[in-house]
Amino acid sequence: MRGRLGRLLGVRARLRWVHLVLGGALLMPYFLLSQVVVGMVAGGANVLISLPLSLAAYAAALPLAAATAVSPLVRPMSVAAVRAMCGVPGERLAEGPARSWAARGRTAAWWTLHLGVGALVSALSLGVPPMAVVLLAVPFVPALRGTGLGVGWFSTEAEPYIAPLLGAGLLTGLVLCVAGSGALLARLAPVLLGPTAADRLAAAEERAADLAVRNRLARELHDAVGHALSAVTLQANAARRVLDSDPGFVREALTAIEDTARRTVGELDVVLGLLRDGDPARPDAAPAPTLDADLDGLLARTRAAGTPVHADLDPGPTGGWAQLPVIVSREAYRIVQEGLSNALRHGGGPVDVRIAVRTGPGEDPAHGGRGEKERNGPVELEITMTNPPAASEGREPRTTGGRGLRGAAERASLLGGRIEAGPHEDRWRLRAVLPLSAGTR
Incomplete structure (x- = not known):
């Protein structure tokens, strides 16, 4: 009642x-x-x-x-x-x-x-x-x-x-x-x-856009902070081991740790700024790292962590990394960073890095009359990184990548490229191919 x-x-x-x-x-x-x-x-x-x-x-x-x-x-x-x-x-x-x-x-x-x-x-x-x-x-x-x-x-x-x-x-x-x-x-x-059906579709597209933004921010955080933590951990560990016997190395390691932390804080500030709705970009915010401006520093910090790195860099007909499209240069840097992070966390041995701009077979004038035609075709940036697998240290061999490799694959996919990661011969290999427009040549 x-x-x-x-x-x-x-x-x-x-x-x-x-x-x-x-x-x-x-x-x-x-x-x-x-x-x-x-x-x-x-x-x-x-x-x-x-x-x-x-x-x-x-x-x-x-x-x-x-x-x-x-x-x-x-x-x-x-x-x-x-x-x-x-x-x-x-x-x-x-x-x-x-x-x-x-x-x-x-x-x-x-x-x-x-x-x-x-x-x-x-x-x-x-x-x-x-x-x-x-x-x-x-x-x-x-x-x-x-x-x-x-x-x-x-x-x-x-x-x-x-x-x-x-x-x-x-x-x-x-x-x-x-x-x-x-x-x-x-x-x-x-x-x-x-x-209505149109409203549901619009809501789904909005959720997809939000998810894409979240995934992009997650990739940036993982690549920037994850690599920095891996490098800092190894640098601090190496410095601790030789603290009494090699003060000079300890001094270099601490300098590398300071530089890595400073750069990472700047990158983290940029990424967190994107999370704030309507937060304009700060004029003093650190720009996104690229191959041209930051690759040498990345390799140097990795070497300072105690991991030997051999780099073979060939910009090819572009004339230099500065001629690459900014978005390709930025994503390529992150892919290299992820590959080095994996080597620091899992491999522990020397890393071979090859970054080259390659073209079709017709680029060689010896290929008859096809050279001029192929020279106007697409160009690709190829990144190949190899290092000893984790099994060399008594751990189980890796068969798939983690979140970082999935993020790198997403970066390559957004540019129309592709990534291969896995055992190759007796080493672990990460290979990425990113297409470039003909105008970058």
Whole structure:
């Protein structure tokens, strides 16, 4: 019993009542405009004192309301009201303005239904309670008897004690009508204000874009911080081992640790700045590392960690790493950084690094007349890194890469390139091929 009364008179039922009354209030401008038109058509008659003309004005106001509801901003306003007052879960309702015509049509249907039903409920809410109060007071106020309140077979003068029953019935009917109307709108809200197929697609694309940004930031953090921690750990470990016997090496290791930490803090500041919405790039923020500006330092810091590195660098026909596209140079640096990080963490032996710009076989003039044609074709940046596998130190051999190698593969894929990582002969090899445009030559 208490549950039924709660559904009829509880907080949610009262909020839905207010929602319906607001709908009736929103219909008033349309109704006032339509009643002027209906009054003119009816020869200047007063619409408010004629029930048929009032109903005609009400019917004419609904298409006007529907026409204005095609505005994209009507849906977010309606959704906000439904969430606050009708108790409809937010995930069942659409987000943002209605952009497609299908969504606008459904919004217009909801707007018309809300305002139309709300106007009827508002009229009942204004008229029924005073009438019910009068009927309840008829037995106790003789002056109210015989005042023309008769309804067919009933007369307040002849049967005054039936009036309270009729008044209570009117109030009960009003409550039931309001509760039923509120429940109807709450049931139809997800249907008319719910996301369309286009809304779901837009939401999926937005989530995919957010995920792509998160993955990019995760790659940057992993590559920058992961490599730095690996290098610093090895440098500190090597310095600790020779702390008493080789102070000069310890001094160099501490200098390398300081330099690595300083550079990593700068890169971390740039990445964290991207996480702040609307945070403009700082003018003093460190630029993203590239092959041209930072490769030598990366190799030097790796050597300072105690890992021998042999580098074979061949910029080929580009004339230098500075001629590479910035995005290719940046991603190539990160791929090399990840390869060195893997060597520091897993291999522990000497690392051979080869970075070369290669072209098709027709680049050699000895290939007859094909040389000039091939020279206008695509160019590729090839990165090959080899080091002893982890099994050489008594550990299980690696068969797949970790998060860093997956991130490197994503970097190469975004540029249209590819990566191969795994055992090769008796060593572990990381090979990346990144395409370059012909204009970089």
